[in-house]
Amino acid sequence: MLLTKCIHPQLxxxxxxxxHGSWILLSDGGYPHQTAGNPAxxxxxxxxxxxxxxxxxxxxxxxETIPIEAAAVMTPPDGTMQPVFEEYKSILPEVPFDxxxxxxxxxxxxxxxxxxxxxxxxxxxxxxxxxxVGFIKHPEGCGNY
Numbered sequence: 001m002l003l004t005k006c007i008h009p010q011l012x013x014x015x016x017x018x019x020h021g022s023w024i025l026l027s028d029g030g031y032p033h034q035t036a037g038n039p040a041x042x043x044x045x046x047x048x049x050x051x052x053x054x055x056x057x058x059x060x061x062x063x064e065t066i067p068i069e070a071a072a073v074m075t076p077p078d079g080t081m082q083p084v085f086e087e088y089k090s091i092l093p094e095v096p097f098d099x100x101x102x103x104x105x106x107x108x109x110x111x112x113x114x115x116x117x118x119x120x121x122x123x124x125x126x127x128x129x130x131x132x133v134g135f136i137k138h139p140e141g142c143g144n145y
Contacts, residue, residue, distance in 0.1 A: 006065045014042040014116045015066055020135040022115040024062070026055045028127035029120065036106040038114040047121040054122040055129055056084075059091055062131065069134030072098040074105035074126050082126045095131075102126075 006012055018024070025037055029047055037043070046053045062068070071092060073085050079101060089097060100108060105128065109117075114130070 004065050005061045008044070008046075010042075011044050011046075011118070012065075014044060015062075017042070018066075018115045018133050020069075020133055021113060022133045023111070023113050024116045024118065024131050024133065025109050025114055026058055026062075026118050026129045026131065027120060028055060028122040028124060030123075030125075031119070031128055032106075033117060033119050037109050037117040038112060040112065041114050041117045043117045043119065045119045047119045050121055050123050052121045054124075055120050055127045056087055056091070056122075058118055058120055059088065059129065059131070063091060067134035067136055068092060068095055068131050070098070070132040071095050072100050072105070072108065072130040074128040075099050075101050076126060077102050082124075084124050084127050088129055092131075105130075 025041070027033060027037075029050060033043065046058060071088065073082075073088065075081070079099070081099070085097070108130065
C-alpha cells in the first residue's frame with residue numbers, strides 16, 4: 001500500500017518521470033488539451049464529469065505528493081483576477097505565483113519542460129494552473145533532489 005493520498009497508477013508513473021524544473025499543467029474542462037499542451041507531455045485524463053475532478057482537488061493531492069516550487073495561472077485577455085486564484089494561493093501559501101494572459105499561457109503550456117498535462121472536469125472559468133516541480137531538501141550531507 002502507498003502512504004501518499006495519490007493512488008492513481010498512471011499519475012504516479014508520470015510524476016515519477018518528472019524532475020526538478022519540470023512543469024505540470026492542471027487544466028479545466030474547457031482547456032484545449034490536444035492543441036495547447038506540449039505534444040510530448042504525458043496526458044492523464046481525470047475529467048470524469050462536469051465538476052469532477054476539479055483543479056483544486058487534484059492540487060490538494062499533488063501538494064502532498066511532490067514538492068512545488070512555483071505556479072502560474074491563466075488570466076483572461078484583460079488580465080482580471082479570478083476568484084479561483086485566491087483558492088490556489090491558500091493551498092500553496094509559500095509558492096510564488098505568476099499571472100499569465102490566456103494566449104501567452106497557451107504558449108507556455110506548449111514548452112518542452114511541461115512534462116505532464118492533467119485534464120480535470122473543473123467548470124470554473126480560467127481555472128488552469130501550471131506548477132513547477134521543486135526539489136526535496138534533505139538533511140545536511142545527504143544532497144538535494
